[in-house]
Amino acid sequence: MTALAARYEALVEAGELRPDSDQKRAVDRLVRLSEQLEAAPRRGSVIWRALGKKPEAVRGVYLWGGVGRGKSMLMDLFFACLDTPSKRRIHFHEFMLDIHDRLRAERAKEKGDPVLPVADAIRDEARLLALDEMVVNNTADAAILSRLFTALLAKGVTVVTTSNRPPADLYKHGQNRELFLPFIDLIEERLAIVPLNGPTDYRLERLGGMPTWYVPNGEEATAKLREAFFRLTDYSPDDAEHVPSEDIAVAGGRSLHVPKSLKGVAVFSFKRLCGDARGAADYLAIARKYHTVIIVGIPRMGPEKRNEATRFKVLIDALYEYKVKLLAAADAEPAGLYQAGDGAFEFERTASRLIEMQSDEYLSAGHGVEANGG
Ligand SMILES: Nc1ncnc2c1ncn2[C@@H]1O[C@H](COP(=O)(O)OP(=O)(O)OP(=O)(O)O)[C@@H](O)[C@H]1O
Ligand SMILES: [Mg+2]
Structure with missing residues (x-):
């Protein structure tokens, strides 16, 4: 054999x-x-x-x-x-x-x-x-x-x-x-x-109807997301410390450090993704490479956090465009993340996308985009 x-x-x-x-x-x-x-x-x-x-x-x-x-x-x-x-x-x-x-x-x-x-x-x-x-x-x-x-x-x-x-x-x-x-x-x-087109979407089945958006940030949310990560990757929770990291290439010759990366699933902190001067090229590189992204520590953002809110919006647009599955821990439901400040009006669409991204229909869609024009 x-x-x-x-x-x-x-x-x-x-x-x-x-x-x-x-x-x-x-x-x-x-x-x-x-x-x-x-x-x-x-x-x-x-x-x-x-x-x-x-x-x-x-x-x-x-x-x-x-x-x-x-x-x-x-x-x-x-x-x-x-x-x-x-x-x-x-x-x-x-x-x-x-x-x-x-x-x-x-x-x-x-x-x-x-x-x-x-x-x-x-x-x-x-x-x-x-x-x-x-x-x-x-x-x-x-x-x-x-x-x-x-x-x-x-x-x-x-x-x-x-x-x-x-x-x-x-x-x-x-x-x-x-x-x-x-x-x-x-x-x-x-x-x-x-x-290979049987009736079962095993990835969805592995999530077993688990919520994908956890409020608030904290130990409980972290434990849930850790469990989701292990369900999705088959990685033993006992080896949590040894989950591999990697650096991915970003258009323009830069690179981006991914702290945890396994079987198409990446884990980031909000701070790493939206706290520094990152932009569309970084977010597109992530969206193309991973079918699932887990983000922890998404804060409630006031007017002084307008740069973070803008980056987060660009990030969510990229993930949404590529039908990347998002699991997250945040201090508020999507509609409460960024209510006042520059671009708060545009952020409403981000919030709406974040809600759609929790739906079964979105979660069972394929990673990637259709060809140009359709
Ligand atoms: N027969 C099975 N029983 C239990 N779990 C399974 C089975 N087949 C696959 N899985 C698990 O389901 C998850 C999804 O499988 P996999 O990533 O190979 O799907 P895929 O067909 O490549 O999906 P995609 O088109 O989104 O890339 C994985 O965690 C995998 O280990
Ligand atoms: Mg696959």
Whole structure:
């Protein structure tokens, strides 16, 4: 039995994962992929050199379905169990930022098609690419994806990816979509399309109807949010001190420290997020990267806190735009956070969004945004 099959079975056996027939089917497919990848001779190995040809790429997998179905969980399990050093797991959005950086560097050399050397470099770094949360919502990505993936697959890279949409719905209503259609054909032809769309949103189920907005700040609220964090990430509360932190890149070459970051969930204090001169670029970086954000210590703000209130408004706009789930501890309900001062009128929309963000409908929506124009 492969490591993946054994691991999955053990988790179901232990009651950590509920039996789910869609997940089982997806695991079977990923098990087959693990076997193929582990059996395939390394690129450049003696066997291929003797045969005088290049290895065919092993057929990858496109896992798609509604939120909380376990796509990222299964992909991570697959990735962790895969016995090869030549693997890379990255969020799709970060992957594309990296690609655009590399393309820019290649173009500056003025040496023909920049896509080929970039694909070469990616291939040399890893034979298996695991891309979480594929979503196409800008023309720059849409324009490059078909040629990039054609080159990657031709060079023997295997791609495993997750998405909330089937391939045919990627970049739906996007500008110049006809130029994007070859990418959809490529994905449908070259990857196994595996739906993971059972009836249960496990993330929502794990929150078990817990409130997402706690008043007031204090020990009780902190304890509740800690519990939510552990439910969402499976991290043992005993190890609370060891939850990893990370620094994420922000447009403009800056970075932002995230004190706690695990499995797409980030924890911040209000002070860190809105107390210093942070702005839209920071908040968008957070909104793109995390499906859930937990903020503690949101104060009631008077007129003297207008800068904090403005930053908080920009932060909430970014989270809302990307349908990021928000859990928070505050000293007031949303409507009571900032009632008098510059911009208090505009803040009413923030309060209204904060209320909507507590609804089941919002909580069960997918992370990310629709393509431009729809
Ligand atoms: N069969 C299961 N039983 C119990 N919990 C599960 C099961 N499958 C997944 N989960 C848990 O549900 C949560 C959501 O899963 P996951 O993050 O993989 O969803 P997803 O499909 O990637 O969602 P999204 O589209 O929002 O990224 C995780 O905490 C995961 O461990
Ligand atoms: Mg996911």
